[in-house]
Amino acid sequence: MQREPPFPSDKLLRLNVSVCPVFVYTMSNAAKTQAHADIARWIAEARPLFAIAARFPLSEVVAAHHMVERGEKIGHVILATE
Numbered sequence: 001m002q003r004e005p006p007f008p009s010d011k012l013l014r015l016n017v018s019v020c021p022v023f024v025y026t027m028s029n030a031a032k033t034q035a036h037a038d039i040a041r042w043i044a045e046a047r048p049l050f051a052i053a054a055r056f057p058l059s060e061v062v063a064a065h066h067m068v069e070r071g072e073k074i075g076h077v078i079l080a081t082e
Contacts, residue, residue, distance in 0.1 A: 043078075051074060051075030052076055053077055055077075055080060056077065058079050064077045
């Protein structure tokens with residue numbers, strides 16, 4: 001039996017959320033490198049276009065995951081890889 005994760009389309013519709021999937025594995029290496037550079041620059045300039053709920057070092061990935069699972073945050077959870 002193949003299990004698929006639930007997708008709350010009715011709730012997203014009521015919240016006027018747009019979902020735009022990006023298939024990263026089809027992107028060229030140059031596009032991925034540029035995306036990483038852009039994201040790093042936006043964060044370094046402290047001008048993210050999104051709300052950041054919390055930042056965790058990669059060593060605390062479990063705590064970050066738990067925060068996301070609880071659904072009590074507003075914004076994104078960032079994992080620092082450096």
